[in-house]
Amino acid sequence: MSHAIEIQGLVKEYKPGHPILKGIDLKFGNTGLIAIIGPSGTGKSTLIRCINRLVDPSRGEIWFESEGKRVNLAELRGRALRQARRHIGMVFQEYNLVERLTVMENLLCGRLGYTNAWTAWRRKFSKEDVAHAFELLDTVGLGNFANQRADALSGGQRQRVGIARALMQRPRLLLADEPTSSLDPKTSFEIISLLKEQGRAQQIPVIVNIHDVELAKRYADRIIGMSGGHVIYDGNAENLSDDFLKQIYGGEDWLV
Numbered sequence: 198m199s200h201a202i203e204i205q206g207l208v209k210e211y212k213p214g215h216p217i218l219k220g221i222d223l224k225f226g227n228t229g230l231i232a233i234i235g236p237s238g239t240g241k242s243t244l245i246r247c248i249n250r251l252v253d254p255s256r257g258e259i260w261f262e263s264e265g266k267r268v269n270l271a272e273l274r275g276r277a278l279r280q281a282r283r284h285i286g287m288v289f290q291e292y293n294l295v296e297r298l299t300v301m302e303n304l305l306c307g308r309l310g311y312t313n314a315w316t317a318w319r320r321k322f323s324k325e326d327v328a329h330a331f332e333l334l335d336t337v338g339l340g341n342f343a344n345q346r347a348d349a350l351s352g353g354q355r356q357r358v359g360i361a362r363a364l365m366q367r368p369r370l371l372l373a374d375e376p377t378s379s380l381d382p383k384t385s386f387e388i389i390s391l392l393k394e395q396g397r398a399q400q401i402p403v404i405v406n407i408h409d410v411e412l413a414k415r416y417a418d419r420i421i422g423m424s425g426g427h428v429i430y431d432g433n434a435e436n437l438s439d440d441f442l443k444q445i446y447g448g449e450d451w452l453v
């Protein structure tokens with residue numbers, strides 16, 4: 198079976214000799230919500246950021262299909278890297294919207310990787326892109342918000358815009374780095390459920406780095422538990438026992 202993404206021996210050292218990721222091997226199929234859990238500082242964000250190369254891996258390989266070829270994301274540079282990145286949507290904890298632009302303009306920014314600089318500067322987007330953006334706004338429940346400025350939205354609404362903007366790229370992989378950390382519990386459930394639904398609808402894998410174990414257990418098709426820069430657990434929610442949680446997070450007082 199071909200995998201959407203295949204990670205082999207991934208190591209990241211921010212300081213030479215002090216690895217944060219200590220040789221990660223993971224394969225992801227073409228669909229499903231994958232939750233990455235683990236204690237603070239264990240390298241969850243680093244792993245997600247190595248995949249889309251916001252962080253440069255120190256060693257290892259990350260295989261992904263781009264422009265009809267299997268490419269090693271870990272070693273791509275320049276144009277080839279920009280092309281590969283177009284296929285990877287990213288949703289951020291703090292939304293990363295342009296506050297003074299409208300929701301529609303923020304969404305259309307999601308197409309910038311595909312648009313030449315002159316067109317982007319004039320903000321002349323194609324009819325298809327505008328129609329796609331309206332469709333996505335409906336999908337994320339913000340059909341009436343196209344002309345609202347981003348700074349007038351609630352956190353949950355902003356994250357919906359963040360998800361729609363990532364989907365504007367028509368990505369083949371969606372990454373979300375702690376997308377619910379700034380949201381209340383109800384909104385967090387809605388956002389994770391939206392990510393799952395959209396992954397299914399677009400037939401793409403969605404990899405989410407998340408602190409809330411219960412949320413991960415409720416929605417994820419697969420849970421990856423990291424500790425000390427290693428993968429300690431890789432399986433479904435049912436098999437994620439308290440023993441595994443103790444191994445991942447240490448201690449047990451927090452388990453009720």
Ligand SMILES: Nc1ncnc2c1ncn2[C@@H]1O[C@H](COP(=O)(O)OP(=O)(O)OP(=O)(O)O)[C@@H](O)[C@H]1O
Nearest residue numbers: 211212217235236237238239240241242243244406
């Ligand atoms: N740009 C950087 N330069 C140096 N060290 C970094 C950098 N980014 C992260 N680190 C360090 O790498 C380690 C892992 O950080 P990372 O953010 O990947 O962990 P995390 O598991 O996502 O944590 P959290 O759940 O708290 O967000 C931490 O010790 C952090 O201080």
